[in-house]
Amino acid sequence: xxxxxxxxxxxxxxxxxxxxxxxxxxxxxxxxxxxxxxxxxxxxxxxxxxxxxxxxxxxxxxxxxxxxxxxxxxxxxxxxxxxx
Numbered sequence: 001x002x003x004x005x006x007x008x009x010x011x012x013x014x015x016x017x018x019x020x021x022x023x024x025x026x027x028x029x030x031x032x033x034x035x036x037x038x039x040x041x042x043x044x045x046x047x048x049x050x051x052x053x054x055x056x057x058x059x060x061x062x063x064x065x066x067x068x069x070x071x072x073x074x075x076x077x078x079x080x081x082x083x084x
Contacts, residue, residue, distance in 0.1 A: 013039065017046050021075070028077045034070040048073040 003013050024031050034055070035043055053072040 013042060017042065021046055021078075024075075025077050025079075030077060031075045033073050033075075035073055037069060037071065040071055040073070043073050043075075046075065047078055048075040 001013065001016060020031070031048070033043065033048065035048075040050070051072045051074050055070045055072070
């Protein structure tokens, strides 16, 4: 998942993550993802934890000759609190 730079900071990623965690928590599924460094904090806020594995990707023209690092994260299903 990625948010176009022109639309960042408007809550789109948060809304998508809220929807996703409601579905997977309801079904009891763990969720694994690979995160770029920028959005790691938002994933933490939604309960993902870093697995300790970091994968550097090779540089290349498609990556603007920058090294990209992906952080592996896992979110176990969490109990839902029902509002009455």
